[in-house]
Amino acid sequence: MPLDQSHRFTVAPMMDWTDRHCRVFHRLLTRRARLYTEMVTTGAVIHGDRARLLGFDASEHPVALQLGGSNPADLATAAKIGEDFGYDEINLNVGCPSDRVKEGRFGACLMAEPDLVADGVAAMKRAVRIPVTVKCRIGIDDQDPEAALDRLARAVVAAGADMLIVHARKAWLNGLSPKENRDIPPLDYDRVYRLKAAMPDVPIVINGGIGTIEEAKRHLEHVDGVMLGRAAYQDPWRLLAVDRDIFGEASPHDDMIAALEAMMPYIAEQLARGTRLHAITRHFVGAFHGIPGARAFRRHLSVHGVKPDAGVDVLRDALALVRAPATASAAA
DSSP states (O other), rough: OOOOOOGGGEEEOOOTTTTTTHHHHTTTTTTSEEEEEEEEEHHHHHHSOOOHHHHGGGGGGGGEEEOOOOOHHHHHHHHHHHHHOOOOEEEEEOOOOHHHHTTTTTTTTGGGOOOHHHHHHHHHHHHHOOOOOOOEEEEEETOOOOOOHHHHHHHHHHHOOEEEEEEEEEOTTTOHHHHTTTTOOOHHHHHHHHHHHOOOOOEEESSSSSSSSSHHHHHHTTSSEEEEEEEHSSSGGGGGGHHHTTTOOSSSHHHHHHHHHHHHHHHHHHHHOOOOHHHHHGTTTTTTSSSSHHHHHHHHHHHHTTTTTTHHHHHHHHHHHOOHHHHHHHHH
16 A cells, blocks of 8 residues: 655654654644654553553544564554554564664564564555555664665565665664664665665655755655654754645644644643643753743743643743743843
């Protein structure tokens, strides 16, 4: 099943960051980008609290569920559960380099087992009607990226994968920490471009080290889509340009203040359900990076947003510090 054009710009799945509150926030900045959940293991999906792990707001569409796992039967079961929850895509994680992932036989270590990954993709394709995609690295450890990426890509596409998302770095499972694996292995964008040239009919999305919308537009000259990770989370204001610059459409809001004001009804609803304000506002830290009043905004949220009885008025007061930069400067 082909994906819609939302795959031209996507926000990466990021553990502890892209939870449901973050995704609602990002959706207010871009109507068109495809959003991804944090990785959820098949065991958690099958045996855990599904409403807590998989629940999401209807405004998030198009939104994809990223799964971690390697057992084809479990992947099929978890994918069907995700489809029944309403997700638009199931994505298999073959790129995360953490020790916990390696011990659980999922994530980047699966780059060494392309046939097993293909079996998992085939099982999920049989179980669901929505697209099934794979996110991987260009290789791991001493693998030759030319051979390793080609073998994995061809195996999963033959199994029915609808799209490949390639983080243009190796993952060194022996010798580097997960944090180091996000920066130290050199980026090789050309390797991803060559994969696209070799598989012109397969949607290929590039990921890794992309920091601006201008960079994203340059990559789109070679591949079908771009995935931003840390730049989208740490500087969310960048997302306000996505609909205009990538999709040729108007942005949903003129500026960050308007977007955060539009977030308030959702926040009020979540607070009424027992959610703590800080669980939501923690995603706003980079909202006004480089703008007068940004420091006072962050400080107000960090001091007052963590209080047990913190309400929407805390965010409203923090926004006032950005609206009045002279006051904000004095407060900082």
